[in-house]
Amino acid sequence: MKKLLIASALALSLPLGAVANQIQVQEAYRAAAKQENPGFKDFSATRGQAFYSAKSGDTACATCHGDSPKAHGKHAKTGKDILPLAPSANAQRFSDASKVEKWFKRNCNDVLKRACTSEEKGDFMAYLLSLK
Template identity: 60%
Template sequence: MEEPTMTRIATLCASALFAGLAFTNAWAATPTEMLAGYSSQAGSSASAARGQEFFTTKHGKDWSCSSCHTATPTGDGKHAATGKHITPLAPAANAERFTDSAKTEKWFRRNCNDVVGRECTPGEKADVLAWLISLKK
């Protein structure tokens, strides 16, 4: 092959690899895969201890994550304002949690805005998910 063609192929391969890394969570099928994607995006390892602290602390708004999901999210929760029932958040207690990346992102976006007043960072998501994965039923 000619040099320009090889350069274009190498560029396309690198672009595809970067796109795959950037959207790791798009194909996540398990909480562990989703955690790996968030950790990769954050560029650091997740910390379950930081996740628990983030989850149970207020961040300048009226609620913390635990306001609705309880401090031990292996059981049912209840929305703080509406009283609506919330199924357990921890994957050990609810096998459907963190298996659908679109749904996970939707709820992270919505809940982080309510709790923190902004979207959560990939590192914050990784920490919270690491803690939730560590919980046993």
């Protein structure tokens, strides 16, 4: 799968660095998810999609990032433009581990009032990476 992704990135002449980094970021979540839950099997794009649109109180990820993560979002409070979240529309997304962690920390706190699990983070990435 990893080889296939890198090969297709090359074929499409996407920035290879970003794609390799996205895989690395998600693999780190996989290792952490196994630690957190011995019964963990694999990430699921379907679960990630449900997580993306699920409301907690009156807020969901989609409130600011938009119903389609391939389109621009809009900050619910300030109205500031938010670049697309899906890597197919914005290649740099999820390619910088510390940036990814920074935003999961902030946004999980804001939306869910708690930290996200590694499984939730990996599912979320699986969904966004599945959007072509």
